[in-house]
Amino acid sequence: MIRNAAQYVASLRDNRSIYLDGKIVGDTTTHRAFRRTVASAAKFYDYQSDPANQDRMTFRTPDTGEIANRIWELPKSYEQLVQRRKALEEWISLNAGYIGRGPGHVASCISGMAMGLDVFKEYDPKRADAVMNYYQYARDNDLYLTYVIINPQADRSKAASEQENEFLTAGVVDQDSSGITVRGAKMLASAGILANEVFVTCIQPLRPGDERYAISFVIPLNAKGVKMLSRKSYEEHAPDVFDNPLASRFDENDAIIYFDDVKVPWDRVFVNQNIEMCQKQFHATPAHVYQNYQAQIRLSVKMRFLIGLARRIADTNGVTGFPQVREILGNLAAQGAMVDALLTAMEVKGSKHGEYFVPDRHTLYAAQVLTQQLYPQVTLTLRELAGGGLIALPSSVEDFRNPETRKLIEKTQQSPTCNSLERVKLFRLAWDAVGSEFASRHLQYEMFYAGALFVTKNHSFATYDWARSAAAVDNMLKSYSLEGATGQAS
Ligand SMILES: Cc1cc2nc3c(=O)[nH]c(=O)nc-3n(C[C@H](O)[C@H](O)[C@H](O)COP(=O)(O)OP(=O)(O)OC[C@H]3O[C@@H](n4cnc5c(N)ncnc54)[C@H](O)[C@@H]3O)c2cc1C
Structure with missing residues (x-):
């Protein structure tokens, strides 16, 4: 399935918790700090669903035979790679590259993990299933994803476990038969206001003792306990498009995400408290x-x-x-x-x-x-x-x-x-x-x-x-x- 603009915009009305200027933002699609940028992101979906563009922007998935955006394509040849790149270029050109975390970025990351499924299988077949099932789910539901893969700055000379606050960096507080519970912060979700779900992990090297922070999972941005702390909105301070033609329309936003004891089900957990695997998911896969x-x-x-x-x-x-x-x-x-x-x-x-x-x-x-x-x-x-x-x-x-x-x-x-x-x-x-x-x-x-x-x-x-x-x-x-x-x- 591919979505059109209206379906995409409707998907953002999901009661997520975004904080801006001391208040909780209600509907981002109508709020003056975000609405024009949401409309710009919606153009991605208008463009792909236009019959004149669909052949170039989509492919038929090998397992379901349905169409999906090429951002999810796993090329098997140089020619397929180039064909995919041309589609991405067209999409990105809709805003001259000013929406940095367009839907193609994290989709490429998850696709790269799916291409390297062997690495996850060797680690834990159940986690490999979670990766593959999520790749197919996000692709088939045409989801817009962002990611937070960096630990908050505090004292960079110390390990995550040595920071004054044990849960400055998001880590596991508990796990049971249904999943893991995560508490703490990650930076910095660009396009968090535009995305449906967030991929959370740690790309920075962790040290022995940091195991609880060595996690990798996905979660919808409206999940209970997920709190987005937005930076200043440039869009809000650019009320007229003529005066600030970029800020008023392409301010994708960046937000610290705080996980307030967020429950993550096992089928969305890719890595659980494994330092080596956190690195391998990026570097041993494509x-x-x-x-x-x-x-x-x-x-x-x-x-x-x-x-x-x-x-x-x-x-x-x-x-x-x-x-x-x-x-x-x-x-x-x-x-x-x-x-x-x-x-x-x-x-x-x-x-x-x-x-x-x-x-x-x-x-x-x-x-x-x-x-x-x-x-x-x-x-x-x-x-x-x-x-x-x-x-x-x-x-x-x-x-x-x-x-x-x-x-x-x-x-x-x-x-x-x-x-x-x-x-x-x-x-x-x-x-x-x-x-x-x-x-x-x-x-x-x-x-x-x-x-x-x-x-x-x-x-x-x-x-x-x-x-x-x-x-x-x-x-x-x-x-x-x-x-x-x-x-x-x-
Ligand atoms: C506008 C913007 C958008 C972003 N969007 C995202 C996003 O969508 N998702 C996401 O996960 N992240 C995002 N990031 C975060 C980004 O990945 C980090 O800023 C980047 O990885 C650097 O980490 P840091 O900011 O913590 O800087 P630090 O690692 O603290 O580094 C800052 C400076 O300190 C010095 N330094 C620090 N450590 C060392 C060291 N070990 N050796 C030598 N010098 C050192 C260097 O001079 C370095 O330039 C975004 C950042 C920005 C600015």
């Missing part, structure tokens, strides 16, 4: 690669948008002809090509995990390391190109509604390529992409969503083909000695 491959697809879409924006800013200010500006744009274009090329490379260099075809692990980690550092550079370049135009703007859309100030805007906002309204519209968009509080959160997102830089660099270190590089060095060292070049007269 899950980590597959979820972050989706993130790189999204970033390539976003880069395309930002590069287009840079060019439009330069054209609007009449500076594109200056050699220095062409160089800046040329450099941006090269950076965009690098992101695209890494994406292509991870597909071309992909390999089989069992019967499934998955992107190349090291190329993925290389892309993460480079793009975490690239994103701040790209947004800074847009600021550099735009100059004071990002700031020298009318105070709000109201200035256009007053005939007197509108005339003044027409006299003061000019461009060789567009009228004053179009100029203001463009620079407002650019500010929301690089300068507003929404933009600033995106900077933090791109720098951290996949872990801090030292984490991704360590993944790159762990997966590089050092033996091949070592052989190159050895060959060179062997080619000369104190006597000169080997096999040649000195």
Whole structure:
């Protein structure tokens, strides 16, 4: 089954507990802090259910023969992987990649776990059944998932079990024949307001003694005891779409989730108090690669948008002809090509995990390391190109509604390529992409969503083909000695 927009929106009216500004939010689909973003997410569902798009966006599941969104597809060949990527690109393009945790991200993670079911079978056949049953359930019900896989910051020099509060980090307080009971917090559910269910686990290394935190499960966001503590809503503070075209519509939200003695049934528990298995679920299966491959697809879409924006800013200010500006744009274009090329490379260099075809692990980690550092550079370049135009703007859309100030805007906002309204519209968009509080959160997102830089660099270190590089060095060292070049007269 695939859902349409109305079915998706209806599914969010589920009495979940979201806290914002000291109050509990009722219906997110109508609340002014969330409603436009919910409507943007609903477009994903409109798009997939449009008969004109269905062939590209969906596939027939091998076990039921029903259609499902391609985010759940488990490709068996390079061609299937690319076909799936093209569908994901189309979906992500609906918001230029600004909904970072669109439905495709955690679906990719769970799909990666399903592709690596052998790892779960070796651990515990019952937990393997839970993973496979949930993969099919989420796929067949077209669920939107988010995840919380990071422990709250407190004292990072100490283990989870050594923190002052034993249940700062979500852990098991009890277990019985029906399941486990979980208490404590996890960060940071992006798109929690948009999702139906949350995948909860720990991707950070845990130490002996931390077993109670080594869990992995899924739970509906309206389950008893699940409390979402929302950050400030940028949407709420962006009442007019024209003034903040991104913040007002694509503020996916981020929330700490507190588990207030939440009961999780066994058929939703993937790992129970096993430190090694918490790591293996990501790294011994294709899950980590597959979820972050989706993130790189999204970033390539976003880069395309930002590069287009840079060019439009330069054209609007009449500076594109200056050699220095062409160089800046040329450099941006090269950076965009690098992101695209890494994406292509991870597909071309992909390999089989069992019967499934998955992107190349090291190329993925290389892309993460480079793009975490690239994103701040790209947004800074847009600021550099735009100059004071990002700031020298009318105070709000109201200035256009007053005939007197509108005339003044027409006299003061000019461009060789567009009228004053179009100029203001463009620079407002650019500010929301690089300068507003929404933009600033995106900077933090791109720098951290996949872990801090030292984490991704360590993944790159762990997966590089050092033996091949070592052989190159050895060959060179062997080619000369104190006597000169080997096999040649000195
Ligand atoms: C906007 C945004 C959205 C997010 N969305 C999600 C989400 O949907 N789901 C989810 O699970 N998580 C999410 N996260 C959390 C994200 O995964 C974490 O921010 C990331 O893993 C880094 O962890 P941390 O924030 O605890 O930083 P820390 O691990 O505390 O690191 C912060 C800094 O401290 C230093 N540091 C810390 N530990 C070490 C160390 N061992 N060695 C060297 N230096 C160290 C480094 O300078 C590092 O950059 C999101 C984060 C942001 C900012």
